[in-house]
Amino acid sequence: MYYLGIDIGSLTCDAVLIDDNExxxxxxxxxxxxxxxxxxxRATDEVLRSACISEKEVTATVSTGYxxxxxxxxxxxxxxxxxxxxxxxxxxxxxxxxxxIGGQDSKAIELDENGQVVDFAMNDKCAAGTGRFLxxxxxxxxxxxxxxxxxxxGAHGDLTISSMCTVFAESEVVSLIAEGVKVNxxxxxxxxxxxxxxxxxxxxIIPDIIGFPIAMSGxxxxxxxxxxxxxxxxxNKVAIPPMPDTVGALGAALIARERYSHN
Amino acid sequence: xxxxYFENLExxxxxxxxxxxxxxxxxxxxxxxxxxxxxxxxxxxxxKAWAGALVPFDLLNTMGVTSCYAxxxxxxxxxxxxxxxxxxxxxxxxxxxxxxxxxxxxxxAAHKCLMPIPxxxxxTTSPCTGGxxxxxxxxxxxxxxxxxxHIPQDESDQSVNFLADQIEDMVEFVANHTGSPLxxxxxxxxxxxxxxxxxxxxxxxxxxKQVPSPANGRxxxxxxxxxxxxxxxxxxxxxxxxxxxxxxxxxNANNSGVPGESLRLMWLQNRIQFKNTLVKMLESEYKAAxxxxxxxxxxxxxxxxxxxxxxxxxxxxxxxxxxTAKRRIKHIIELAEAYRIDGAINPCHWGCRQxxxxxxxxxxxxxxxxxxxxxxxxxxxxxxxxxxxxxxTRIEAFMEMIESHPSPWKK
Ligand code: SF4
Numbered sequence: 001m002y003y004l005g006i007d008i009g010s011l012t013c014d015a016v017l018i019d020d021n022e023x024x025x026x027x028x029x030x031x032x033x034x035x036x037x038x039x040x041x042r043a044t045d046e047v048l049r050s051a052c053i054s055e056k057e058v059t060a061t062v063s064t065g066y067x068x069x070x071x072x073x074x075x076x077x078x079x080x081x082x083x084x085x086x087x088x089x090x091x092x093x094x095x096x097x098x099x100x101i102g103g104q105d106s107k108a109i110e111l112d113e114n115g116q117v118v119d120f121a122m123n124d125k126c127a128a129g130t131g132r133f134l135x136x137x138x139x140x141x142x143x144x145x146x147x148x149x150x151x152x153x154g155a156h157g158d159l160t161i162s163s164m165c166t167v168f169a170e171s172e173v174v175s176l177i178a179e180g181v182k183v184n185x186x187x188x189x190x191x192x193x194x195x196x197x198x199x200x201x202x203x204x205i206i207p208d209i210i211g212f213p214i215a216m217s218g219x220x221x222x223x224x225x226x227x228x229x230x231x232x233x234x235x236n237k238v239a240i241p242p243m244p245d246t247v248g249a250l251g252a253a254l255i256a257r258e259r260y261s262h263n
Numbered sequence: 264x265x266x267x268y269f270e271n272l273e274x275x276x277x278x279x280x281x282x283x284x285x286x287x288x289x290x291x292x293x294x295x296x297x298x299x300x301x302x303x304x305x306x307x308x309x310x311k312a313w314a315g316a317l318v319p320f321d322l323l324n325t326m327g328v329t330s331c332y333a334x335x336x337x338x339x340x341x342x343x344x345x346x347x348x349x350x351x352x353x354x355x356x357x358x359x360x361x362x363x364x365x366x367x368x369x370x371x372a373a374h375k376c377l378m379p380i381p382x383x384x385x386x387t388t389s390p391c392t393g394g395x396x397x398x399x400x401x402x403x404x405x406x407x408x409x410x411x412x413h414i415p416q417d418e419s420d421q422s423v424n425f426l427a428d429q430i431e432d433m434v435e436f437v438a439n440h441t442g443s444p445l446x447x448x449x450x451x452x453x454x455x456x457x458x459x460x461x462x463x464x465x466x467x468x469x470x471x472k473q474v475p476s477p478a479n480g481r482x483x484x485x486x487x488x489x490x491x492x493x494x495x496x497x498x499x500x501x502x503x504x505x506x507x508x509x510x511x512x513x514x515n516a517n518n519s520g521v522p523g524e525s526l527r528l529m530w531l532q533n534r535i536q537f538k539n540t541l542v543k544m545l546e547s548e549y550k551a552a553x554x555x556x557x558x559x560x561x562x563x564x565x566x567x568x569x570x571x572x573x574x575x576x577x578x579x580x581x582x583x584x585x586x587t588a589k590r591r592i593k594h595i596i597e598l599a600e601a602y603r604i605d606g607a608i609n610p611c612h613w614g615c616r617q618x619x620x621x622x623x624x625x626x627x628x629x630x631x632x633x634x635x636x637x638x639x640x641x642x643x644x645x646x647x648x649x650x651x652x653x654x655x656t657r658i659e660a661f662m663e664m665i666e667s668h669p670s671p672w673k674k
Binding site: 066078079080081082105116117118119120121122124204 | 623638652657660668
């Protein structure tokens with residue numbers, strides 16, 4: 001029996017296919033774009049093709065992410081908070097705090113010893129410090145988002161980007177470039193700003209985090225510069241699972257398996 | 264325009280009841296009474312006053328003054344088609360867009376001549392300093408006298424007497440403006456009505472505590488803060504009785520407010536005042552009932568009809584929104600235990616110190632008794648600041664979380 005998890009985020013649509021033994025058979029990440037249905041079909045087709053499985057053989061599908069209710073034929077839709085928690089429990093058991101920074105949301109999720117969510121906090125009012133924020137900053141710096149993660153190399157300054165509004169931060173970055181501030185210092189400043197925002201989110205649910213097992217999921221976890229800055233701000237190691245952007249989809253697939261067996 | 268709105272509201276509900284008498288719910292009867300109050304406020308005949316939320320409306324009703332706290336009218340106005348226009352208007356006249364939406368709506372409505380001009384205004388300095396400022400603004404705009412009641416923050420005898428004296432002065436202020444002194448017999452009757460309403464409301468709340476609760480998430484929304492407008496009148500007693508009868512008959516028929524109730528929630532402070540799908544979603548997808556609103560409680564003793572000012576003063580000071588956060592939290596915890604809730608939702612209404620100031624303390628205190636709190640950041644009045652999809656994700660995640668953690672009462 002095969003179980004499919006689909007995570008429809010604002011930037012990417014991710015799919016993970018597992019078997020009855022919870023073994024990951026295939027995963028895919030495609031851009032969500034403007035049409036959710038096309039992205040869902042593409043991500044699904046990719047995992048099915050790569051695992052050589054037909055759609056009919058999928059026993060149950062669980063969807064998550066902001067477009068979770070747009071997946072046809074799903075067993076159920078579950079929020080990304082629960083799915084990321086379930087996914088990290090499988091990949092990095094014992095995690096006590098999960099930071100998930102995706103396209104337009106950042107979340108701090110507290111887990112108990114069984115990997116169940118006991119509290120969470122999400123960014124409110126705006127998408128500052130998320131994947132979209134980093135995209136806009138990469139544009140302002142005229143660099144590719146994929147190379148941005150190493151661009152802070154060698155920076156040690158204490159520059160921070162004070163504005164967290166994406167539009168204002170973009171003009172702040174442009175002004176810094178005009179003033180001749182080095183790109184690595186600006187990127188370092190951006191990373192520190194994201195880290196300080198993430199820290200505030202975390203402190204809302206866990207005031208004292210020293211020594212806790214911490215992990216990070218979501219697309220931004222691929223950005224090693226941001227992870228370093230968060231780790232420094234927390235004074236704690238932050239573990240990154242393999243394929244951090246598909247943790248939500250994996251969680252959805254695992255929940256599909258559990259709910260199907262339970263029913 | 265607003266007169267027409269309230270006339271249509273009343274006739275619409277009356278016609279619906281006439282066509283289908285079975286549909287005559289307590290909520291509908293309560294709404295009819297609100298529509299009647301609205302009609303009187305916008306009529307040319309009644310003496311009118313704008314007031315603060317904790318003014319003793321029992322006395323104003325007795326003295327023939329149709330009155331209402333301005334935030335109540337704001338909540339009605341924002342649910343109409345022109346609501347957003349009013350908020351924009353307030354911002355154009357200099358109100359910051361992140362101040363409390365109730366106050367922006369009032370100021371916008373006043374500038375658009377949609378707030379009836381009162382004979383006078385009476386404000387209370389607590390729990391909302393923003394509301395006090397709004398009434399001062401209205402008094403200047405309408406060129407009318409404002410009587411300010413300073414509400415003390417503790418329940419000492421000295422504070423109670425200080426407030427009781429001010430209530431007495433308020434009666435004199437009203438009499439000077441209307442030309443009719445307070446009739447002591449009418450006052451006595453009014454306080455008896457208030458005490459009766461208090462008793463029946465207490466019964467209603469006790470019935471709502473049952474597991475499963477006869478209340479659904481809409482029955483008693485805004486009830487505890489709107490009912491005082493009718494205090495002193497027979498209408499207040501009747502509305503409360505309708506609710507009591509309805510809840511009793513639901514219990515007798517083994518019907519819960521939310522069929523198959525599985526989760527019980529508390530809503531802190533304000534409800535979202537414009538149409539939205541959140542409460543319905545909680546009920547249909549999670550069988551979750553909002554069984555208690557923070558402001559739906561009787562925190563005061565019956566009032567002596569022959570010497571009411573001390574009792575009225577005690578009632579005003581007893582609001583848990585005065586004083587320290589500790590006092591408010593103690594009250595929230597008592598409600599959480601009495602109603603056996605699984606979780607609480609705090610909308611943290613934009614621009615409100617009551618909604619946001621104590622949120623961390625509320626969170627940690629509730630955690631200590633094993634009840635989680637979901638903090639939203641929602642503007643309960645301004646739908647331009649309402650990201651429904653984002654809110655649904657937070658609420659659904661909270662529901663998933665409390666579904667997997669039995670509350671202390673279920674262990
Ligand atoms: S929501 Fe807060 S600021 Fe607004 S009227 Fe109520 S107490 Fe005052």
